[in-house]
Amino acid sequence: MEAVEFFSFPGLNADAEAPKCAISLAPSGSQKAVRDTDNRSLFFSSLGIDPSRVSSASQTHSRIVLVSRDASDLSHFPEGDGVLTRNPSLVPCVTVADCMPVYLYDPVSGFFGVLHSGWKGTGIIGEALALASVQWGSKPSDVRAILGPHIRSCCYTVDQERADWFRTSFGETVCVLDEQRARDKSPWPWRLSLAEANRLHSLERGILPEHLLDAGSCTSCNERYGSSRRQGAGNFVQMAAFAGFF
């Protein structure tokens, strides 16, 4: 199995010098910041990335987005679930295992970064766009976004309360009632689409449809990815999702 998967930002000229987007796959082992330092060093070095270039936060399923200007800025791993930069020597990185990584790049203002968007953090894209606007004058209509591999509605069932919150916050279409599960009186009868919630949220915040790409893969279905639901809470592979010039 491959060790890493790459994605390309949509809506750019073929010869554009855009940051690369990538995610470590299950054979690369767990990549959680601070905890898996040695494995992260091996992994990034194997891609020709000096580990000191990697900028990560301590993730808490928040909507906090941080700006990293140089390698020392986040070296104490402050709390946050997204990292943006305009420094091409840095490699913003989050870890995910069913939660959605979101890659962002604005070729006009030059910022790029990665967000960790689980169910609690859905809406973090809007926070990142607002921060980039204040920091660098970025316009959402210039921003390219990739919704990376995550647990999709084929595998992600939720209870009534979470379904209600998502439908109220992002739109009726983000959850679909699974009628078989409802008949069986399952406590989790709804199927939640984080992709649809993030798609609607991104468009509402001004990202253009032609600048938004859904990578399409389900982490829970496919063994090439780490998945907390499939592998179990105590034993899942935390994948590194990162963007940069390397």
Ligand SMILES: [Zn+2]
């Ligand atoms: Zn699935």
